[in-house]
Amino acid sequence: MAEVTNLIVAGAAGRMGRTLVALISKEPSLKLVGALEAAGHPALGQDAGELCGVGRLGVTLAADYKSLARPDTVTLDFTNAQAAMEHLEVAVQNSAAIVVGSTGFTPEMEARIREIGPRTRTLVAPNMSVGVNVLLKIVAEVAAMLSDFDAEIVELHHRTKIDAPSGTALALGRAIAQARGFELKDSAVFGRQGQTGERPKEKIGIFALRAGDAVGDHTVIFGGAGERLELTHRMQSRECLARGALRAARWLAGQKPGLYSMQDVLGF
Secondary structure, X not given: OOOOEEEEEEOOOOHHHHHXXXXXXXXXXXXXXXXXXXOOOOOOOXXXXXXXXXXXXXXXXXXXXXXXXXXXXEEEEOOOHHHHHHHHHHHHHHOOEEEEOOOOOOHHHHHHHHHHHHHOEEEXXXXXXXXXXHHHHHHHHHHHHOOOOEEEEEEEEOOOOOOOOOHHHHHHHHHHHHHOOOOHHHOEEOOOOOOOOOOOOOOEEEEEEEOOOOOEEEEEEEEEOOEEEXXXXXXXXXXXXXXXXXXXXXXXXXXXXXXXXXXXXXXX
């Protein structure tokens, strides 16, 4: 019989949280042992299964993560940057594994993740989709092969997304910059307006669109003389993120302490 992975879902009343709970309930090798929401959230005390429409699971939404995080648990965090940082601190203190899919981290937060993440089993990825992570690998290879082509990134998300550009767009930008031997912070252009002049060759344009209920689209454009290559990933459902996160959780449960990415999970 397959070993069971004990899971805690942070942000269990949100769209991603409910999707995760529903998928966990259908998989015998996964067990929901905790469901978290922020203090004061109206869903606190409700059964996580009933909240997402799969029936009673016997796990109620709570606000005290410290009482749930244990070495034999993996937390799935799709909350926000501040909450994710607080959860990471607790996970490290309790030697619990944690998969962080939240985005919007400041440079200071990213530095803190690099500092404390390796003290437990930590996986951080701006996008858990298998397809997006394949795109990240391909984009880096193309950026190196087409080093004289201009690179631009366009992303589209739902109108309620609170950070821009998306973490995935920034990850794509970093992949291009690193493949070409420089840092994204030195080359990124976030939007253009007015008399901008000729496009500098080394720059990477990143543009964020917000409209309706779009789950998430990312297009990387490589423009050369007389030709253009476009690589696009379109997310049709949040389920692909959830399935990727569950795959990551299974993998992370058996690893040694360290700071990992989805590339580690996928083996490239």
